[in-house]
Amino acid sequence: MSAPLPGALAEAYTARWSALSRRWADRPGTTLGTLGPAGTSSELAARSLAAEHGLSVELFTTFDDVLDHLLGRKVEFALVPSAYQGLTRFHWHRDLRLRAFFPQATPEYGIASGDGCFPAPGGGPLTVAAMWEVRRIYAEVVPLRLRDREVTWVDAASTQQAAEVVARGGAQLAVTNAPGVRAHGLRWLARRPGAEIIWTLFGHASEETGHTSAA
Structure with missing residues (x-):
């Protein structure tokens, strides 16, 4: 069992997920873009999330394509693993915000x-x-x-x-x-065995979800 998160981090984590869950419940079929094809670790994580929250998953050949489609508003969120070498392009883009994150293990x-x-x-x-x-x-x-x-x-x-x-x-x-x-x-x-990694969810900066910011 994982150790409990420190108080401030736990509050931020919970606030982000509460805001996203409300948004997704209000907008069934919200589009989530990630790396394909079927069978990638990213696709498996996205399908798990989609099944729980009623999302629509779109798969792309590269994470550059995911980024372009998110910026072009052709998908509403992007799911990107923390292990991806180009993740900083999502973190530092002025038009995007980290909306949530969660741990999940990959396959073997x-x-x-x-x-x-x-x-x-x-x-x-x-x-x-x-x-x-x-x-x-x-x-x-x-x-x-x-x-x-x-x-x-x-x-x-x-x-x-x-x-x-x-x-x-x-x-x-x-x-x-x-x-x-x-x-x-x-x-x-x-x-x-697979590795437990952090998965990150990015959305547009202009669409606030009401989560509490964390430094």
């Missing part, structure tokens, strides 16, 4: 291959498809016999795209999550 992550077999030892670098944010997982869980192999990274915009790249032969391995492994017929080489 790890290294997967298309055929379930270890790549042969030697023979040059391994090609590994991964989002920048999860590359460090590779070094954490890579099997011992592959630990000394050089890695050539193949950039992916999401965990699902990383899995897709391997499925179509564009890389030998992917750093992906459990839904990516299932959706693209991959096999785990190594994996680790």
Whole structure:
């Protein structure tokens, strides 16, 4: 069980969620944008939130697209994980405000291959498809016999795209999550439990929700 939040932080947290819950109850189908496709950790967190509050989820190829659609008022809120390297663009944008935040665990992550077999030892670098944010997982869980192999990274915009790249032969391995492994017929080489991270919700500065500000 998590330790209780300090008083002022707990009050701010509660006030933000109370304001959002009232707003969403008054506006069923409020649009929430986040990273897709289906199976990303962001999509799973968004669907959970949508089921509880009657929201409509829209998925985008990148968080840049999410930001553009939020600024263009094509979605009303954006859901962004704290692990995203570009999160400061949301925090510091003069037209946006952090409306709420919450902890939620991701699915399992790890290294997967298309055929379930270890790549042969030697023979040059391994090609590994991964989002920048999860590359460090590779070094954490890579099997011992592959630990000394050089890695050539193949950039992916999401965990699902990383899995897709391997499925179509564009890389030998992917750093992906459990839904990516299932959706693209991959096999785990190594994996680790999901991580509990903070999810952030951003809305327009011009639309106050009545929450109490916290420094």
